[in-house]
Amino acid sequence: xxxxxxxxxxxxxxxxxxxxxxxxxxxxxxxxxxxxxxxxxxxxxxxxxxxxxxxxxxxxxxxxxxxxxxxxxxxxxxxxxxxxxxxxxxxxxxxxxxxxxxxxxxxxxxxxxxxxxxxxxxxxxxxxxxxxxxxxxxxxxxxxxxxxxxxxxxxxxxxxxxxxxxxxxxxxxxxxxxxxxxxxxxxxxxxxxxxxxxxxxxxxxxxxxxxxxxxxxxxxxxxxxxxxxxxxxxxxxxxxxxxxxxxxxxxxxxxxxxxxxxxxxxxxxxxxxxxxxxxxxxxxxxxxxxxxxxxxxxxxxxxxxxxxxxxxxxxxxxxxxxxxxxxxxxxxxxxxxxxxxx
Amino acid sequence: xxxxxxxxxxxxxxxxxxxxxxxxxxxxxxxxxxxxxxxxxxxxxxxxxxxxxxxxxxxxxxxxxxxxxxxxxxxxxxxxxxxxxxxxxxxxxxxxxxxxxxxxxxxxxxxxxxxxxxxxxxxxxxxxxxxxxxxxxxxxxxxxxxxxxxxxxxxxxxxxxxxxxxxxxxxxxxxxxxxxxxxxxxxxxxxxxxxxxxxxxxxxxxxxxxxxxxxxxxxxxxxxxxxxxxxxxxxxxxxxxxxxxxxxxxxxxxxxxxxxxxxxxxxxxxxxxxxxxxxxxxxxxxxxxxxxxxxxxxxxxxxxxxxxxxxxxxxxxxxxxxxxxxxxxxxxxxxxxxxxxxxxxxxxxxxxxxxxxxxxxxxxxxxxxxxxxxxxxxxxxxxxxxxxxxxxxxxxxxxxxxxxxxxxxxxxxxxxxxxxxxxxxxxxxxxxxxxxxxxxxxxxxxxxxxxxxxxxxxxxxxxxxxxxxxxxxxxxxxxxxxxxxxxxxxxxxxxxxxxxxxxxxxxxxxxxxxxxxxxxxxxxxxxxxxxxxxxxxxxxxxxxxxxxxxxxxxxxxxxxxxxxxxxxxxxxxxxxxxxxxxxxxxxxxxxxxxxxxxxxxxxxxxxxxxxxxxxxxx
Numbered sequence: 001x002x003x004x005x006x007x008x009x010x011x012x013x014x015x016x017x018x019x020x021x022x023x024x025x026x027x028x029x030x031x032x033x034x035x036x037x038x039x040x041x042x043x044x045x046x047x048x049x050x051x052x053x054x055x056x057x058x059x060x061x062x063x064x065x066x067x068x069x070x071x072x073x074x075x076x077x078x079x080x081x082x083x084x085x086x087x088x089x090x091x092x093x094x095x096x097x098x099x100x101x102x103x104x105x106x107x108x109x110x111x112x113x114x115x116x117x118x119x120x121x122x123x124x125x126x127x128x129x130x131x132x133x134x135x136x137x138x139x140x141x142x143x144x145x146x147x148x149x150x151x152x153x154x155x156x157x158x159x160x161x162x163x164x165x166x167x168x169x170x171x172x173x174x175x176x177x178x179x180x181x182x183x184x185x186x187x188x189x190x191x192x193x194x195x196x197x198x199x200x201x202x203x204x205x206x207x208x209x210x211x212x213x214x215x216x217x218x219x220x221x222x223x224x225x226x227x228x229x230x231x232x233x234x235x236x237x238x239x240x241x242x243x244x245x246x247x248x249x250x251x252x253x254x255x256x257x258x259x260x261x262x263x264x265x266x267x268x269x270x271x272x273x274x275x276x277x278x279x280x281x282x283x284x285x286x287x288x289x290x291x292x293x294x295x296x297x298x299x300x301x302x303x304x305x306x307x308x309x310x311x312x313x314x315x316x317x318x319x320x321x322x323x324x325x326x327x328x329x330x331x332x333x334x335x336x337x338x339x340x341x342x
Numbered sequence: 343x344x345x346x347x348x349x350x351x352x353x354x355x356x357x358x359x360x361x362x363x364x365x366x367x368x369x370x371x372x373x374x375x376x377x378x379x380x381x382x383x384x385x386x387x388x389x390x391x392x393x394x395x396x397x398x399x400x401x402x403x404x405x406x407x408x409x410x411x412x413x414x415x416x417x418x419x420x421x422x423x424x425x426x427x428x429x430x431x432x433x434x435x436x437x438x439x440x441x442x443x444x445x446x447x448x449x450x451x452x453x454x455x456x457x458x459x460x461x462x463x464x465x466x467x468x469x470x471x472x473x474x475x476x477x478x479x480x481x482x483x484x485x486x487x488x489x490x491x492x493x494x495x496x497x498x499x500x501x502x503x504x505x506x507x508x509x510x511x512x513x514x515x516x517x518x519x520x521x522x523x524x525x526x527x528x529x530x531x532x533x534x535x536x537x538x539x540x541x542x543x544x545x546x547x548x549x550x551x552x553x554x555x556x557x558x559x560x561x562x563x564x565x566x567x568x569x570x571x572x573x574x575x576x577x578x579x580x581x582x583x584x585x586x587x588x589x590x591x592x593x594x595x596x597x598x599x600x601x602x603x604x605x606x607x608x609x610x611x612x613x614x615x616x617x618x619x620x621x622x623x624x625x626x627x628x629x630x631x632x633x634x635x636x637x638x639x640x641x642x643x644x645x646x647x648x649x650x651x652x653x654x655x656x657x658x659x660x661x662x663x664x665x666x667x668x669x670x671x672x673x674x675x676x677x678x679x680x681x682x683x684x685x686x687x688x689x690x691x692x693x694x695x696x697x698x699x700x701x702x703x704x705x706x707x708x709x710x711x712x713x714x715x716x717x718x719x720x721x722x723x724x725x726x727x728x729x730x731x732x733x734x735x736x737x738x739x740x741x742x743x744x745x746x747x748x749x750x751x752x753x754x755x756x757x758x759x760x761x762x763x764x765x766x767x768x769x770x771x772x773x774x775x776x777x778x779x780x781x782x783x784x785x786x787x788x789x790x791x792x793x794x795x796x797x798x799x800x801x802x803x804x805x806x807x808x809x810x811x812x813x814x815x816x817x818x819x820x821x822x823x824x825x826x827x828x829x830x831x832x833x834x835x836x837x838x839x840x841x842x843x844x845x846x847x848x849x850x851x852x853x854x855x856x857x858x859x860x861x862x863x864x865x866x867x868x869x870x871x872x873x874x875x876x877x878x879x880x881x882x883x884x885x886x887x888x889x890x891x892x893x894x895x896x897x898x899x900x901x902x903x904x905x906x907x908x909x910x911x912x913x914x915x916x917x918x919x920x921x922x923x924x925x926x927x928x929x930x931x932x933x934x935x936x937x938x939x940x941x942x943x944x945x946x947x948x949x950x951x952x953x954x955x956x957x958x959x960x
Contacts, residue, residue, distance in 0.1 A: 031532060075349055075535075108409060108722065117737050120758075126421050155408045155452055167407050169414040169436055170722075190840075192833035197449070197492055200384045257533070263522075270521035280385020280514045284525045319385075 006231040010051035011241035013044050014220045015211050021294075022204045022314050023052045024245075026182050027097075028252045029293040033203025033286060034161075034183035036146070036194070036318065043208050045186040049099060049142050055242065056097040057250045059138075063091040066130055067137040067178055076164075078177045100136045100181075102143045102157075104150075112156055112168050113175070128175045133166040136181040146185035147194045154198050157183070161201050200279065203286045205318035252296040259295045261288070261303035268308060272338050276320065276331070283319040287311040305339055349535045353394035354545035356387055357524045358517075362510045365618055366391060367549075368597035369486050370399035371556045375507050375593050376465060377487035379450070379498075379622070382512030388490035392446050398550045401486070402443040404436060408452055411722060412474075413738065415457060416464075419475045421738075424745040432479050437470045440485040450489035451498050456723040458502050461487075465505050475742050504583075507590035509622035552601070559600040565592060569607050572637075576616045579636045581625020590619040613637075725766040732765055739766040775813045776875045776958050777831050777867060778804065781860045783882035783918070784821040785851035792945070793918055794819070794845045797881055799947025801842070804954065805835045813958075816863065817842065820856030822849030827859065831867060853886025853931075854898035861906050868909065876911045877958055878935075881945070883919035884927030896927060903934035913937030914957045918945060 013020060022035045037045045062069045062081050069081045071092045077085070084090050102111065113131035120126060132141070133156075143149060143157070160166045166179035183202065187194060199205065211217050227234040266288070273284050291307035312335050356363060362380055369375045380388045396403035406415075417435035424431050436445075447453060453461075464470045464483050472479040489506070491498065503509075515521050531538040539546075570592065577587040594615035599607050613634075621630060725736035744764040751759040782797050784790055801815050815838070816831035829841050857880075864876050886895040906913065913935040917928035932939035938957055942949055 112409060115738055120421070120737070120741055152409065152452075155449065159407060159409075159448070167405055168409075169407055170409055170411040174414060189836040190832075190834050193835060197384060266522045266525055267518070269525065270518050274516055274518065274521065278514070279383045281387070281521070281524050281528075282385035284521060285528050288525055288529065 006235070007050045007054055008047050008227055009235055009238040009242050010048065010055055011238045011245055012223055012227070012234065013048055013051065014223065015216055016044060016048065016208055018313065019045070019048055019206045019208050021310070022206045023048060023184070024055075024249065025290060025293045025297060025314075026184075026203065027052060027056055028249055028297060029256055029289060030180075030182045032289050032293060033201070033282075034185070036199060036202035036205045037184070037186045037208065038189050038205065039186075039208035040190070040210060041188055043210050045208070046144055049140070049184050049186070053097060053099045053140065055246050055249060057246065057253070058094045058096050060092050061095040061138075063093045067134055068095060068139070069178065070138065076178050076180065097139050097182075098135075099140045099142050100132060102132055102136075102141060102149075104143075104145050104148045106132065106149075106153060108153060108156065111153055112166055112170075113173075114168075114170070115173055126173060128168070128173055130177070131166075133160050133179045133181075134177055137178050139181055141181040141183050143183070143185045145187055145191070146198075147187040147189075147192050154195065157198070196279075199318050200282060202318070204290065204314040206314065207317070248297065248299075251299065252293070255299070255301070256293065256296040259292045259301060259303065261292065265291070265303050265308065268305070268339065269311075272308075272312060272316075272335055275334065275338055276316065278316065278319045280319070283316055286315040290315050308339065309335075350393050350397055350539075351390050351531055351535075352539050352542040352546045353391070353398045354549055355527055355531070355538065355542040356391060356394065357527060358515045358520045359387060359391065359512060361617075362388070362391055362512050365508045365510045366395045366488065367398075367553060368594055368601065368618070369488070369508060370395060370401070370553055371600055372560050372593055372597040373484060373486070375486070375590065375597060377489070377506035378508040378510070379503070379506040380488070380490040380510050380512050381493050383514060384492055386512045386514055388512055389448050392444070392488045392490065395488070396444055398546055398553060399444065399486075400550065400554075402439070404440040404443055404445050406436060406445060406447045406453075406457075408449060408454075410436065410457060411738075412456065412460065412724060413742075415460060416470055416472050416474070417479065418472075419477060419742045419745060421741055421745055424742075424748075430477060430746055432472075432477050434481075435470075437464060437483055437485075438481055441481065441483050443485060445485045445487050447487070447489040449491055450502075451491040451493075454723050455499075458499060462502055462505060475739075476746055503622055504586055506622065507586075508594060508618040510618065511621070555603070556597070556600040559603070559605060560596055562605050563596045563599055563607060564605070565596075565607060569595070569609075569612055572609060572612045573616075575640060576612070576620065576633060576637055577623075579628075579640075580616075580620045580623065580630075580633045581628045582620065582623040583625070587620060587623045591615045594618050722768045722770055724769040726769055728765055728767040732767065734768045734770075736766045736768040740764050775833075776877055777814045777816070777864075778877045778879060778954065778958065779831060779860055779863060780815070780817045781825075781856050781878060781880045781882075782817065782819050783851060783853070783856070784819040784845065784847045784849075786821070786848040790821075790847040793881055794847060796945045796947045796950055798842050798845065800950035800954065801829070801838055802835065803947065803951050805833065805838055818856060818859050818863065819845060820852050820859070821847060823852050823855070825852060825856040825859035827863065831863065851882070851886050851895075853882060853884065854895060854902055856880075856882075857899055857902035857906065857931075861902055861909070864906070864909060864911055876909075877954075878906060878911050878913045878937075879916065879950075879954055879957070880913065880928075880931065881916045881918060881950070882928060883917060883925065884915075884929070884931055885919070885925060886927070896930075899927075899931060900934050903931045907935045907937075911935075912957065914953060915939045916945065916950065916953060917941040 010020070019035075019037055022037075026032050026035055037048075039045055060071050062071050062077075062084070065078065065081055065084075067078045067081075069077050071090065074085075081090070109131065111131050112133055114129055116127040116129035119129075141157075146154075149157075160179045161181075161183055164178065164180040165176055167176040168174070185202065211220060223234075226237075269284050269287050269291075273281075273287075278284075287308070288311070290311040291303050294307045294310045295301065295303050312332075353363070365378050365380075369378045380391070382388060393403060413435065415435050416437055417433060420431040420433035423433075465485075465487060468483055470481050470483045487505070515524060527538075570588075573588040573591040573595070576591065577585075580587065582588075591612060592615070595607055595611040598611045598614055599605070602611075616633070617630070620633065624630070624633075722736070725739040740760060741758065743766065744758055744760045747761075747764070748758060751761070780797055780801065782794060784794055797817070801817060804813070804815050814831045814833050815829070816827070817829040819826055819828050828845060829838055832838070860878055864878065867874060868876065884899075886899045892898055913932070914937055915928050915932035915935070917932075917939065919925055919928065919941070928941075929939055938953075940953055942953075
C-alpha cells in the first residue's frame with residue numbers, strides 16, 4: 001500500500017548524522033546494499049526513511065511496467081518489457097523512487113506474489129499476481145521492526161536481495177521477475193536481535209540513540225510541534241535546504257562513476273578487515289563503495305582516509321566475527337592506529 | 343527472465359577458494375558424484391561459485407527457492423490444460439528441469455523438512471516418482487546437487503548430510519593480497535559485467551575444455567583392488583557409517599585422476615579425495631588428523647610386512663605423507679579439519695522426551711525446532727482435507743482437485759466449478775523456539791554471588807547462540823522475602839546486558855516465591871504463544887526457608903513444583919549445595935517437577951550452559 005501524505009522534511013531532522021548519511025549514500029549508490037537502523041523508540045527512524053523519498057531525483061521508467069523497469073538497462077528487464085520491446089511498444093516516462101512498506105504481519109503470498117485466485121476461478125488460467133517484491137523493484141523496500149518479521153519471510157527477502165530476482169515456484173506457479181531494491185530496515189534491539197545472515201545482507205548499519213543534550217531535545221520538540229501545527233509552513237522553512245540537498249544528490253550521482261582511488265586505499269581496507277576480524281568479504285567491498293560514494297556526495301574526486309573512516313563507521317560494526325561473551329563493538333582506536341601506519 | 347547467464351561472474355575470475363572450486367569442478371566431471379555442500383561464513387562467494395560453475399560445466403543451473411511448495415518441486419496437474427481438455431495433464435516440476443543439470447539450494451539448512459525428505463528420497467533412488475492428485479508419473483533424476491549454507495544458522499539433518507558426497511568448508515580470505523584482489527575484481531565486475539567477463543573469457547574457455555576432456559576420461563578409469571582397499575581403510579579409520587563414504591571417495595578420486603589427464607588411479611588421488619568426502623562423515627570423537635596419521639601408520643606396517651621398497655613410506659617421511667594427504671596448495675585443510683570436529687559432535691541423535699521421567703509434552707517429528715502449526719503463520723508445506731473448519735484454504739490444491747472433476751459438473755458461468763468436497767486446507771510449518779527461564783537463588787547462602795555470576799555468563803552464552811534456534815531466555819532471582827524478575831523472557835543480548843549489570847544477593851531464601859513467580863511467567867507466556875516449548879532451570883540448594891502460603895517452606899515449594907509440572911514445563915534443577923550433610927530438598931523438588939536433576943558444587947557458566955544444552959538438546 002502506498003500512501004500520499006505530507007512528510008516531515010529530511011533536512012529538518014535534528015542530529016542523527018550517521019543515519020542521515022547512511023540513507024543519503026544509499027540513495028546515491030543503491031549498490032551499497034541498504035541500511036539497517038537500530039535504535040530505541042522515538043528516534044526519527046521511520047520519519048527519516050519516509051522523508052528521504054522526497055529528496056530522490058526523478059528517473060526514467062518504462063510505461064505501464066509493474067516493475068518500473070529501467071529503459072536503459074535491458075539486461076534487467078522483466079519478461080513483459082522484453083515482449084514490449086519486441087513489439088516496439090516501449091514508452092519512457094518520468095517517475096520517482098517510492099517507499100514500499102513491508103508490514104510485519106505480511107504473509108508469504110503477499111510478499112512474493114501468488115496465484116491470481118480470481119482469475120483462476122473465472123478463466124481457469126494460471127496467472128501470477130504480483131506481491132510486494134514486485135512493487136519494490138527499483139524502489140525502497142522499508143521494513144519497520146524487521147526483527148519481528150517471521151523467519152521464513154526473512155528468508156524470502158534474503159533470496160531476493162541476494163540475487164536481485166524474485167523466483168517463484170509455488171502453488172502451481174513458475175515465474176520470476178526483477179526485484180532489485182534498497183532494503184531499509186529499522187528495529188529496536190531490545191526486542192530481540194536479527195539473524196546474522198540477514199544483518200550481513202544490509203550494506204550499512206547505524207546504531208542510534210535519542211539526543212542527549214537538552215538543547216537538542218528542545219529543538220526536536222519545537223520542530224515536531226511546529227510541523228504538526230502547520231506542515232505547509234514547516235515545509236517552506238526548509239525548502240531551500242531540501243533543494244540544496246536534492247541537487248547535491250543529483251550531482252553526486254553524476255560524478256559517482258568517475259571517483260578514483262589509489263592502491264593504498266584498497267590495502268588499507270584489506271588490512272583493517274583482517275585486523276579487526278570480519279566475517280567474509282562483504283565488509284571490504286561495502287566499505288570501499290561507501291567511501292567512494294562519500295567522495296561523490298562531498299563533490300570531491302578521490303578517496304581519502306577520511307572517507308575510509310566514514311566507511312568503517314557504517315559498514316563494519318555489524319560484520320564483526322562474534323565471539324562468545326564479548327561485546328560486538330568496533331575498536332575505533334585500533335582502526336585509527338592502522339590508518340596512521342599507512 | 344530466467345537468471346541471465348550473461349551477467350554471471352566468471353568462474354576463472356574467482357579469487358582463492360581453491361578447495362571449493364576444485365570440489366565443484368570434480369563434481370562436474372564425474373556424474374556419479376552426487377552432491378557438494380559448501381559450508382562457511384557469509385560473504386565467501388559460495389553462491390557466486392555455484393552460479394559460475396554452470397557456465398564452465400555447460401549445464402543449466404536450476405535454483406531451488408526456499409519457499410518452494412511440493413507441487414512445484416515434483417510436478418503436479420496442469421490446471422490450464424486439464425480444465426481445457428477435461429483430461430489430466432501433468433506439469434513437470436523443478437526436479438525434471440534439474441535432471442542432467444545442476445540443482446542449487448542456497449541456505450539449505452533452512453529448507454523445510456518436507457522438501458528435504460522428498461529430496462533425500464529422490465536422490466537416493468535416482469528417480470522422481472510422483473503419486474499425487476490422481477496422477478502417477480516417473481522420471482529419472484541424475485542431477486548434481488549443490489548446496490550452500492552457513493553453519494552458524496543451523497545444521498542439516500544427518501540423513502540429508504550423507505547424501506552429499508563432498509563437503510567443503512569455506513572461509514574468508516586472510517591473505518592481504520588476495521583480499522585486495524577480491525575487492526578490485528568485485529568492483530570492476532559491478533561496473534561492467536560484460537567487460538569483466540571478457541577479461542576472463544580465455545581462461546574460462548580453457549577450464550571448460552579441460553572439464554569436457556576429463557568427463558570422457560572418467561569412464562575409462564580402471565580401479566585396482568588396492569585403491570578400493572585404501573578407500574575402505576580410510577573410511578574405516580574415520581569411523582564412517584554405511585558405505586557411502588568409500589564409494590564417494592573412489593568416485594571423487596576418479597574425477598581427480600581424470601582432471602589431471604590420467605587414467606590410472608594413484609594412492610594420492612584417493613587420499614586427496616578423502617579430504618573432500620570424509621569430513622562430514624567422521625565418527626564420534628575422530629578428526630581428520632587422526633585419520634591421516636593412522637593411515638600413514640597402516641601403510642608402514644603393510645610395507646614392512648610385504649618387504650616393499652616403497653619410495654614414500656618410511657617413519658621419517660610421515661610428515662611428507664601428511665602433506666600429500668592435504669592435497670596441493672590446500673593449506674587451510676588443517677584448520678578446516680579442527681572445526682569439523684564440532685560438526686561430528688553435533689550430530690548426535692536428538693531425541694526429545696528422553697528426559698528422565700519424561701512424559702512431557704513434546705511436539706514435532708523429533709526435531710525440536712519445527713512444528714506443524716494450525717495457526718496461519720508459517721510456511722505452507724502441504725495440504726489436507728479440512729476437519730470441519732474451512733480456514734486457510736489451499737487454493738491451488740483445491741483447484742487442481744476440482745479441475746479433474748469438471749467433466750461431470752455443470753458449469754455455472756465460470757470455467758471451473760468448485761464443490762465443498764474439493765476444498766483442501768493448508769498445513770503450515772513454523773519454527774518454534776524454546777523459552778528458557780532461569781530461577782536462581784540469590785539468597786545469602788554460600789556461593790550466592792558466584793552462582794549469579796555463573797548464571798549470568800551462561801545466559802549471555804545461550805543468547806549469543808540463540809539466533810539459529812530463535813530461543814528466548816529469562817531470569818528470575820529470589821532472595822530476602824520475594825522473587826524478582828531480573829530479565830523478562832527475551833531474545834535480546836542487549837537487554838540482558840542492560841538488566842543484568844548488577845545483581846544483588848543476600849538475605850533468606852524464599853524458594854516458594856521464586857517458583858510461584860516462575861509459574862506465573864510461564865503460564866502467561868503459554869497463553870500468548872501456545873506452541874512454545876518451555877524450560878525451567880532452577881539453580882539453588884533447595885533449602886527454602888520462608889513459607890509462601892503455609893508455614894512450611896518446603897511444602898509450599900513442592901506445591902508450586904507440582905503446578906509447574908502440570909503445565910508441561912521441562913525442568914532442570916541444578917543443586918548447588920556444597921556442605922558435608924546432604925540435604926534432599928533440591929532433589930525432592932526435581933522429582934516433583936518430574937524433571938532433570940544434577941548436582942554441581944561450584945558451578946561455572948560453562949557447566950550451566952552444558953547442562954542446559956543437554957536439557958534442551960541443541
